[in-house]
Structure formats: C-alpha cells, structure tokens
Amino acid sequence: MEILEGQTVGIDLGTTYSAIAQLNVQGEPVSLPNADGKTITPSVVILGEDNKIIVGPSFERMSIENPRNIVEAIKRQMGNKDFVIVHHGRKYTPEFISALIIKKLKQDAEKMVGPIVNAVITVPYYFNDVRRKATQDAGKIAKLNVIDIINEPTAATLAYAWQKGQLGRPDLFKGEKTIMVYDLGGGTFDVTVVRYNATNFRVLATDGDVMLGGLDWSRRIVDYIAEQFHRKHNIDPREDPETLMQLTQECEQAKRDLSNRAQVPLNAYYKGKNLTLAMSRGDFERLTADLMQRTRDTTELVMAQAGVGKGELDEVVLVGGSTYMPVVETMLREVTGKVPSRDVTPEEAVAQGAAIHAAILEARATGGGSRMAQAVLNRLRSVTATDVNSHSLGVKISDPNNRTRKINHIMIPKNTSIPFEVSQKFVTNAANQQRIHICVLEGDAIDPDACTTIGDFRIISLPPNLPAGSPVEVTYRYDKNGRIHASARELTSRQEAKTEIVRDSGLTDENVDTFEALAAEYSVE
Template sequence: MKFVEGHTVGVDLGTTYSAIAQLDSEGQPISLKNTDGRSITPSVVLLGEEGRVVVGPSFERTAIEEDPSHIIEAVKRHMGDDNFYVVYQEKKLTAEFLSALILKKMKQDAEKEIGPIANAVITVPYYFNDVRRKATQDAGRIAGLNVIDIINEPTAATLAYAWKRDELGNPDAMPDGERTILVYDLGGGTFDVTIVRYSPTQFRVLATDGDVMLGGLDWSQRIVDHVAEQFMKKFGSDPRQDPVTLRTCVQECEDAKRELSQKAQTPVSIYHKGNTLTVALTRGDFERMTADLLQRTRDTTELVMQQAGVEKGQLDDVVLVGGSTLMPVVEEMLKNVCGREPSRTMNPEEAVAQGAAIHAAILEARATGGESRMAQAVIKRLRSVSTADVNSHSLGVKITDPNDRSRKINHIMIKRNTEIPASVSQKFVTTSDNQQRIHVIILEGEASDPDACSTIGDFRILNLPSNLPKGSPVEVTYRYDANGRIHASARELTGNNESATEIVRDSGLDIAGVDRFEMLAKDYLVE
C-alpha cells in the first residue's frame, strides 16, 4: 500500500450514522467532530438546489423539502447494487457516489480540526461480499481519499476494545496470555456477531456471521407500521401513503424507539389529513412487536458460538457495538445466551471508527519507517500487533452436478470462517470427449444453486490436447492471500495447460468511472 502526504484516519461509514477518528500523538484514538460539534454524523444526504448538498440535515430542514426523493437515507444497504441510483440534475447518482458525499462532508469537517486528510481505512460489515467492499473502496476514492485498507467492523471494534484496555502491544498487560470475546454489532442497518481471540501481539477471528439487511431501521419500522395501522382503524386512511407524513412519522417513531431505551412508556403522535392520533407505546409492546428481529440476532449469536467452539460462560467479555445495542432487551438476551453481563465500556457509536483509526496507524507505522507524528513508543507498540482474519463468505466453483448432469451446482472450495491466508486444491474431470476449453467460474456464497451466489470472476483454459477423453483430470486451486485477495488457477493435467486469475478489489467502477464521479463530486457544494 502507498501512503500519500497528509493525515491518516479511520472511518466508520454507517447506515444511519458515520464517524471519523484518528490516533493522537500519544496513541489514543480520538473521534473527530463535525461542524455541529458532534462525533457522529447522520448518514443522510439532502440533494438541494443548484448542486448544494447537505449531509446530515436537521429534521426541520428535511421537513420542508418539497421533493422527498431528494432525501437519501440508508444508502449503505444499496452498496454494490448496480440497479440502485438516484436521478438528480439529469444525472444518475449511484450508492458509491452518494456515500462519497457523506465521506467528503466528514473529511471537510475533520480537516478543520487536524488539517489535510489523505489516507483512510474504511470499515464494512463482516458480511459484506466482495462487490460491496469494492463499492465502499470506490466511495472513498471518489471522496478524494487514498483508501489504504478496508477493515471489518467487528475487527475494528475489537482493536479499539483491546487497545483501550492497554492489552495490545503490551505483553505485561495480560499475564494469562489470551482473551476470547464476542463482539455483537447491531447498527442502524446491518448486523454482525464475531468471536475474536487475542493476545498482546496478535488477534484472530474465530467465527463470524451476520445480516446486511437487519438493523435498527427495522425496529423503527415496526413502530411505524403499528402506529399507522392504529390510525387506519380509527380514520380509515393510511398515513404511510403520503411521503411527507411518512417522513414525519418515521422521525417520531425513531425518537420513540430511543426514548423506550430509557423509559417504560412514551407517546407517539401522527397527523394526517386533518386528523391526529396519539398512541401510548410501552417498552413491553415494542419488545413484543420486534421479538422476531431480536430472535434472528440470537440465532446468529448461538450459531457463531457453536462455530467457534465456545460454550456459554467461556467468553472473557461480550462487547456491544452499534447504537441499536442501547435497547435494554439486547443486553438481557446476550446475558442469557453468553452467560455473562455485556460490557458497556465502549461508546457503541464511536468504537468502530476508533478501531479503524488504530488499524490505520498500525499500517502507517509499518510503512513509514518510523517517520511519524506519533511517539516512538507508540510506533513500536503498533508494529508489534499482527492480525489473522477469516473469510466471511464461502468460495466455490460452478460444476456439473455428479448426480444430475442437467444442472450446475456451487461446489465450495474454501468454507466461510476459514482463517486466511488459506489455499485449497481439488481435482475435477472434463465433462465431454475432445473438450476444447475449460471455463472456471468463481462463486461467492453458501447456496448450492449458483444463481443464488455472486459470480466474482472467471477464466478459461484453452488449447486442450486433441482427442482428450471425457473424465480427464483438472486440478483447481483457490487461494486467499494475507491481504484478502483471491487467487484462482486451474491446470489440465494431461497436457499440463494452465490458466489463472486474481480477484483484486480494484474497483466496482472502472478507473474512468471513479475519475468521472470524483470530478462530479467537486462540482457539488457539500455542507
């Protein structure tokens, strides 16, 4: 990786809120504040008139917006989706570009505090596939950042947790050697649960799972639906059909959700077509109407514990990350599942960005040869830490089903939660006589149906020997390197013909596309 001149930061690009952080000269992770004096910025984009873009607008500002389609929220859920775009000033704006506007705003605000920012580590949910990770990297580049790495959110949170406990890079801090912790990350739009084992000089992920379409937004939506249904029963019309009313209702319900983390009951009011309804919502009501959502996170937590070989009561700590973990019922559930009280030592809304800042500083310390604004003791400590990650999705190859030659299946080569780097070789056979070429299609996903997986690359072996009989052996090798890059090769063993490819997270967009959007971003006044 190449560093460019300027400050290096860590960024948590969240579904509902985003944050940016840096290690100070004494090695302490600090959150950098926006122009409102807050350490988190709402991940909301308001596309105003004449190219004026407001990131994190106030509710009062969004309430008077005449075109609700110009208020963009939860764009993270659309990262890597080629079918998602917003039309603005006769231009199609992708999720990458809209995310870049959020990053640009945070970069601008943080630069007022520390000066020019050049390099960044950006976080993603563990369960983001390669396409979504590429899109996140593109967003950073469009925003004018040199993206030195993409790091998984639970890994970042673990770094922040262990670093703040003075346990990473400090061999005297842990006389017992290792700790095993569970990181439960329930944010506004995504969910991850991860088990990590770490020592002063190394931490490694044992197992992870999650859902990129599950988060606090779904809890809020249950309140919206409940209130709207009560309104319909009384007045016969659905307030969700009016975009302006819906927006006000969503904000009311979001506020109510937060209130119920502190209170046993709160009122929710809705006004529509001259009628007003106030619903008294109790915490018990809220927990009952969202019980299935919490159960989904519980099932995932129990699965990850099983995959990691960790029993109830064996964890050294349970770390809560993400604003949605402030709901009391989350803590109660985890106490029951894990056999211990979850830790509240971390700020759940800042931990991920601060962990990304630590990871960024580790990379910087290794790359700069000791030339840094940080103290030499901090640099030495940073350099002593190494990490071992796992893959969050299985890697497979599309093959003909041996039991039904009319269909194709995904044959998994490297299972998810395999520690990387990793390499696997397997032998297959040709499917017809005198076969002229072999087409290797690389799949990412757990399903046996290739159409339910993501195709992330392919390559061909050409010029096979003439009269090659059906059933001739072919060896396929998949490899994850230490940087998470995917390498695949295949060799036809009769004639020893070989071909290979590397899946490099260069860009979901091509270089010209990134450059084009980067120029467009400069045309917009982001405030």
C-alpha cells in the first residue's frame, strides 16, 4: 500500500473502547487524547437528528438518550452482511458505524498532530478474511489510507518489546524471549505465543473467540439481578429498553468496582418496584466461572500448540481492559507459572503497537522524512515479523469414500507461518466435465457447512471428451498481510483460473464510495 503525504497513526478499533496513537520524534509510542482529554474513547455511537452523531458519550449522556438511537459493540457484527441498523429510513452497515468511530478518533487527534492521512488498524487475531476486509472498508469510509491491518496481539507484542528497549536494538538485546499475550477486551478474546529477538518476532500459535469479552461478564450480572427482581416482583426489568440500559451501565460499573473491592451493592428499579442486593467478588467469579474457563482452555491449547509448558514462558503480557479482573491473574499464574506483567497499559498497548508498525512501514517506504532522528529510523527499519494464519484454509471436494458427500479438505492448517503457498493435485468427478468449481473455505470442520465460504471461482471451457479423473492442480497462498489468493489449473488442457478471493459478503468498492460520501455529510461530536 502506498503511503501518502501526511501524518501516520495506529488505531485500535475496539468493541467497547477505541484508541489512536503515533510514534513521536523520540521514537516513543504516544496515545493521542480525544476532545475530553482521555486516551480511550467508548466505541458507542448515538445517531441523532439532522446527521448529527455523538461518538463516545458518557454514561450520563447515554442515560438521557432513547436506547433505540444508541449503537454499541458494533465490532461483533463486522463483516455480517445480514446486519443493518435502520435510523430515520436510512440503513447503516457495521462498516459505516465503525467509520464514524474512526472519524471521531481522527478529527480529535488532528488537533494535536495535524492532518492524518495514513493508518494501520488492528483486528483480533481470530478475525477471518471477511471481517478483516470490513475493517479496511471502515477505514476507507472514514477517509483514511489504510496501509495495513495488524493483529491485536502482534501489536501488543510490538509495544511491549519496543518499550522494553529490546526491539531494533541488537546492540543491547542479544537473546531471545518467548512471551504470551493474553488479550481480553470488551468484546473479543485472543491468546498468542510469540518468540522474538532484537530484529525479528514470530508468532508460534494463536487462538481466540470474537464473541467473548468483558461484555459477557457484565451481562451475567445483569441477568442475575433481573432474575432476582423477577422472582421477587414477577416482572422483568430487561423488557424495557431504557431500564435495561440503565441496569447494564450500573452492572458494568459494579464489575469494575469488584476488581478493587470485595463487595458492591446492586440496585434495580422498575415500574415502582426496587431491589437491592450485595454481590461479593466470590459471587461474581462463581457466576462467570464458565467464561473464565473458556479463556483458560484456549490458553492451555495455544501453549500446547506453541510447544511451551508451564514455567517456560519468559513473560505473560496482559492486554485489554477486562484483564483488570483479579481472577484473570490468578488463572494465568496457575496455567503458566508466571506472574502476569502490566508493563504496558492494557487499554493503550494495542493502539501503540499499531503506531509502531505504522512507523516501520513509513520508514521503509519513505525513509521517514525529517520527523524522526536517524537512530530511531534505523531501529524501525531493522525489525521484521513473521505471523501465522488464525484459520485453516480449505477447498470443498467430494469425499473419496462417498462421492455424493462434500467435505472440507484443509490445504493450509491454522498456525502456519505466513507468507505461505501450497499446491495439491485433485481429479475431476465426471467424464466430459465442462467446468471446475473451486470453493474456498475457512475453518477446521470436515463439514463445509460448518466453515465460512470466503469465495469461489471456476475454470471454464474445458476440452471435450475429458475423462473422469483428469488431474487438476489447486494452489492456495497466504500473502504477508494475511490476505488469501487461490488458483487452479486443469493439467490436460493447461486451462487456468485464479483469484484474489471474491468475497460473498462485505461491501463492494461502489458501496464503500457511497458510504464515504455519506460519512462526509455527518457532523461527529
């Protein structure tokens, strides 16, 4: 991606909070504050009248708004072609709502650094190709030149190693470290094991869940008090949107308070009835034990896939605001044998790592100009990274043992270092076949219906009288940015077809242009 003239930043587009950062002239990643002077902005959008938008409102502001105008946790819908928000007769996609959040971050940060043109935007490691494309589209709609998408744990690792003074400093750091990044945000969860030295870091294994985060812990408290309320008064406070919003805000605050206090009061008021309960930290941890167990299972799986045992990690790095829950640290000590590190700020590390990656790309492409000292530029240019794919990539084929049944044949297993390319030979199913249909799947399940279809293409005009069993060579490739390319060749006639995945979901270029023009009409506060 070409880097344009103007400021370059890193953006953490989060489920519950977002942040923007830049590498300063001294080579330090700095979070850029919003208009309220805060370094994180709630990923909440209020759709107002006359194209007026409020991004990142306070709890107090939200409490006086019609809940139907409030959009939260839109990141969980990224890439979902069936999800739209209808407001005053207009339909808004998750990409458009996300673009409004980015626009707010951008315009507030520009008051400090000047016009922002280029950006690296982060995504959960477990985002598939469709969700990644949707994130890029959101950046474009917000009038940014998205120079790269970077995985959140990779960004956090960059921030950690850079701020430790180890990355890009072979004169100071001679060894090698293996660390785990445990990233539990408001709406998504990743755990990743990374090994790095002064000039290179590579991901050994990763896994996660794009539908697990702090929101789920908060909702458990909401459901608990609502059920108690119903038991006492025979009415459910969740049935009224305004009451549910107020209750959710109170339970969110209670969750946070329980990180520092042994017990908190919970209050619910609805239709003239009220209920007050006391919740202890132990109650809360028991109520959400299955959620924490899900993160523990994933942590143990990734450690096994990376080939590291208890006590063998050099560091466990906490990322994401939900890691402030004490039970997280307790669980990780049990699993890894290490006391987790808070050397990076959990809410800011991902944006700061994205800023470092953005500066690396800028330094390589443009030489960095005169904004940074030569020593910083040299340090940036020396760093390389090796990522892995978070999802297996397969092709839909006929089951050799049952020709009427289709199966997912995995071509590139998950946790393969990228870039990576593989070719494999298959055969045609029938005599005199006129075309070959290649269906590209993401996922590990043998059943194609349990996987995500991310694209397809065809070889057409095959020669007449081609016998059944004629050889076909299929090639899959992950490029260094994690984007997918596929090609196929019928070896008898040498007919060939290739594609950079034609997605069956997400926005077209025309849609992006339309939403970009629409976003420009909106006033974001």
